[in-house]
Amino acid sequence: MKYRILAAAAVLAAGSAFAQAPNDAQIAHIVVTANQVDIDAGKVAEKKGSSADVKAFAKQMVTDHTAVNKQATDLAKKLGVKPEDNPTSESLKKGGQDNVKKLNGLKGKEFDKAYVDQEVGYHQAVLDAIDKTLIPNAKNAELKALIEKVRPAIQGHLDHAKQIQSKLG
């Protein structure tokens, strides 16, 4: 399990390993991809989760991250920015697909634990990426403001996931 969390963290930390700092079009793409990865995992957990807490959390992730993506997509349109694919987005997508594949092979308590552990690691990694890569490099004030406003929601998801993690034991 642990390696997967580390993998997610490594992928997002790779954002800071950009040969050049990511531009706004790439940042917008990273934001949308990071949200989509969590929506995809949430959709699996809504169906396969065994505890009520896990199912409710998964539903919340789908709702919250879908809302953030709508905001990000609307802003990109308004600014005339076309989100641009980049290595960080690619790795995020690949990591997300691997995670979904792994989750699909699990069930019951094992599934719940794997999903929640992944969510804790993922949201921590997203927070780090927001602080170290996305906010420092975002040039457009509105894009930066959107990321800054989303940050406490990500922190909330992390705290919530940790609560469930400790209950699952």
Added chain:
Amino acid sequence: MRLASPFVAAVAFAGAAALAAPAAKDTVVMDGVAYQPATITVKRGATVSFVNKDPYPHTVTSAGNFDSKEIAAGKTWKYTAKKAGRFDYICTLHPNMKGTLVVE
């Protein structure tokens, strides 16, 4: 130009008045995953409006005292404070969101 000054002054005054206008009484706004104000004091019997301006649902939950359940984006939950006391509450969905309702 002479006419401009009073006009500008009037506009400036109106602007200042709008800025100085207090937030709606007994209202807590949820914005940016925070309750604003974080602490609100009301008289017993008052109805407090919790307005969700975020794009995602929140809750106003004080274990054993009151629980809004999910307040959808853009919606308002009203709570009539019948019991005096100091009530700490959180959003169960984003537990880093904390507020306090003081009922006098």
